[in-house]
């Protein structure tokens with residue numbers, strides 16, 4: 001019994017893991033690992049997500065809308081997704097309608113701007129850029145009366161400067177900018193730019209102008225340089241075809257069809273583009289008060305005329321066609337009015353009034369034959385106005401009355417104007433929003449002005465926090481094991497047989 005106890009005690013004394021050297025090494029090693037991992041965890045801990053903001057006002061011909069965008073603060077110039085977090089529709093008409101009282105144009109923006117003050121966190125106000133871009137309504141006012149358009153912009157500017165944001169200016173966008181930035185927005189939101197994928201074309205229908213923008217292999221810009229915009233985005237070059245048709249927005253196109261029908265200055269017209277039973281009195285000077293039609297105002301016309309609906313789609317299409325000029329083209333091919341257009345290519349996103357109208361008419365499904373679209377319009381146009389009103393009590397009467405014209409105009413613009421056929425028509429998607437952000441020029445405009453789309457592809461992102469901590473921990477443990485193993489020659493020998501000293 002006593003010999004056995006002696007043997008055990010001597011075994012314990014000879015156990016190499018209990019020598020002072022190994023105990024010290026182990027303790028130092030463990031402390032080193034804990035220290036390394038602690039530093040890795042603390043130093044690289046993700047900070048609470050911070051956001052930055054940008055505000056863009058879209059001062060359109062029919063109304064103004066305010067958009068707030070948000071993005072993670074550390075991803076300014078990276079692939080970080082910028083998202084629309086809020087939009088506000090300004091009450092009243094577009095700013096160009098305040099030409100006779102510019103101060104009111106500024107005042108009209110107040111409610112939406114106050115909303116923006118609430119939505120953007122106070123500590124970010126001063127660094128939040130604020131832009132106002134005016135489109136075709138102001139382009140037309142500028143043509144008609146440039147000092148009036150300057151006054152409106154001045155009034156809007158002084159109203160916006162009263163808010164605590166970083167005001168970056170109010171200006172009129174060119175049609176080319178409007179088209180190109182709409183295209184950037186659609187492709188940015190669709191994630192097509194970062195990945196260098198084939199792009200989606202953009203079709204934008206406003207109240208006073210309409211834009212078509214797409215990339216076509218057949219277009220290098222040489223045939224019509226004024227329709228070419230080149231971009232280098234995320235390391236890829238794009239040669240974009242874009243054209244904006246002033247006066248071919250939905251409201252100005254309607255004016256042109258009415259001008260077409262009132263050339264003899266008559267006191268009443270039977271309009272095929274309005275439902276039967278619809279009747280309204282219109283003022284000649286109001287109708288012709290736009291550079292799109294002013295030179296055609298009939299002499300000796302009465303002050304007013306009666307517009308009565310006839311509800312005939314085929315006749316409406318004829319009137320609509322008459323506002324397009326297909327007779328001359330100095331290029332290899334044209335859309336209309338002698339404007340060059342390369343071969344249509346790829347999918348298209350159609351937004352703004354394209355969406356409002358086609359969505360109302362239940363015509364957003366583009367897989368249906370064009371003939372079926374015509375039939376549907378035919379049936380809608382021939383429905384009596386009373387019935388239409390009864391069926392849609394919640395829809396604004398102004399929009400409702402115009403849907404027969406608007407649907408016919410959209411179909412004619414797409415098929416006769418831009419030459420979409422059955423196949424290419426089915427490549428159109430009528431859209432309002434993409435991933436929560438409205439399709440339109442505003443996002444592309446802000447991304448461009450804040451340099452948020454780099455010309456070159458950004459470096460691959462660093463490891464996420466969890467990955468970094470795991471790698472440091474594994475490396476530390478491996479280094480420690482390696483260290484212990486390298487000390488092997490110093491290890492005291494241990495035999496299973498008790499050694500008798």
Ligand SMILES: Nc1ccn([C@@H]2O[C@H](COP(=O)(O)OP(=O)(O)OP(=O)(O)O)[C@@H](O)[C@H]2O)c(=O)n1
Pocket residue numbers: 059060061062063094135136137205206207208209210249250251352353356357399406
């Ligand atoms: N539910 C709705 C809302 C709007 N509209 C029409 O859509 C057009 C407005 O489109 P929008 O993109 O807002 O045009 P603006 O920006 O005002 O015009 P522009 O870009 O030409 O300046 C107007 O004709 C308006 O009558 C419509 O038909 N149905």
